[in-house]
Amino acid sequence: MTTITTSDGTRIFYKDWGAKDAQPIVFSHGWPLSADAWDAQMVFFANQGFRTIAHDRRSHGRSDQVWADNTMDQYADDLAELIEQLDLHDVVLVGHSTGGGEVTRYVGRHGTARVAKVALIGAVPPLMLKTEANPGGLPIDAFDAIRKGTYDNRSQFFHDLTIPFYGYNREGAVISEGTRLEFWREGMMGGLKGQLDSIRAFSESDFHTDLAKFDVPTLVLHGDDDQIVPIGASALETVKIVKGARLVVYEGADHGLTATHQDRFNADLLDFIRE
Structure with a gap:
C-alpha cells in the first residue's frame, strides 16, 4: 500500500492516479468513509489529464487507527504533510462533508501557497x-x-444511515443496494474510537476564521435536500464569508450527490477547475 508517515508516526494511506507531472486534484472524503468514495471522480479526472490523489483520514479506511488526536486540526495537518511529502503545487482541493471541514481547516492553518x-x-x-x-x-x-x-451497533447504524444520506427516503428515489453496501464496507474499515472522535470534530469545529482566510477561487456546491448537512447553516453561510465564492445548488439533491448525481457533478467540477 502507498502511505506517508506523519510527524507523529501515523501512517496515512493514499491513492495517486494519473500522470505525475499533471496538475493535482486532492480529494478529502466524508465521515465515516475512505478514499474509495472518490474512485469515480479520480478515474474521471485522471482521464481528463489531471493527477488525482485521495487519502484515508487517520482512523479511517486503511490508515492507522489511533487512539488520540482524531481532531480537525490534526486532519488538516495530515493533509498538509501529504501535500508536502508528495511536493504538490497548484493543487485543487476538493472536500466532501467532513472532508470539506478538513480542507477548510487546512487553508486556515497552512494557507494557500500550494493551492490553486x-x-x-x-x-x-x-x-x-x-x-x-x-x-x-x-x-x-x-x-x-x-x-x-x-457505538451501540455500528454495522446496522451505517447501513441505515445510507437511506437519508443518499435521499433514498424521498418519493421516486431509485435505491441502489450496491451503493448502500459500499458505504457500509468503507465505514466498517475504520476504527470505532476514531470515528466516534470524528463526530465531535465535524459537528463542533467552528470554521468561520478559516473561511475568512480563503483567497483562491472557491466553489461551494450543495444539495438543497441534504438531510445530513442542511444547506441553510452550511453552504448558504459559507458563501457569505468567502469572498467571490460561487454557490451551486442542486435542487432536490441529497448529501451523497457525488454518487447520486455523479455525471453532473463531475462535469460541473471540471468546468470550475478549467476556468
Whole structure:
C-alpha cells in the first residue's frame, strides 16, 4: 500500500492516479468513509489529464487507527504533510462533508501557497452545531444520537444511515443496494474510537476564521435536500464569508450527490477547475 508517515508516526494511506507531472486534484472524503468514495471522480479526472490523489483520514479506511488526536486540526495537518511529502503545487482541493471541514481547516492553518482552487461539496463549514450565535445549526442531541448509534451497533447504524444520506427516503428515489453496501464496507474499515472522535470534530469545529482566510477561487456546491448537512447553516453561510465564492445548488439533491448525481457533478467540477 502507498502511505506517508506523519510527524507523529501515523501512517496515512493514499491513492495517486494519473500522470505525475499533471496538475493535482486532492480529494478529502466524508465521515465515516475512505478514499474509495472518490474512485469515480479520480478515474474521471485522471482521464481528463489531471493527477488525482485521495487519502484515508487517520482512523479511517486503511490508515492507522489511533487512539488520540482524531481532531480537525490534526486532519488538516495530515493533509498538509501529504501535500508536502508528495511536493504538490497548484493543487485543487476538493472536500466532501467532513472532508470539506478538513480542507477548510487546512487553508486556515497552512494557507494557500500550494493551492490553486478549493471546492467544498456538501461541506460542514462554517459550523454544524446549533449555538446561540448559530441558531440554524443542528442541536447537540442529533450528534449524540449519531454517537450512540455508532457505538451501540455500528454495522446496522451505517447501513441505515445510507437511506437519508443518499435521499433514498424521498418519493421516486431509485435505491441502489450496491451503493448502500459500499458505504457500509468503507465505514466498517475504520476504527470505532476514531470515528466516534470524528463526530465531535465535524459537528463542533467552528470554521468561520478559516473561511475568512480563503483567497483562491472557491466553489461551494450543495444539495438543497441534504438531510445530513442542511444547506441553510452550511453552504448558504459559507458563501457569505468567502469572498467571490460561487454557490451551486442542486435542487432536490441529497448529501451523497457525488454518487447520486455523479455525471453532473463531475462535469460541473471540471468546468470550475478549467476556468
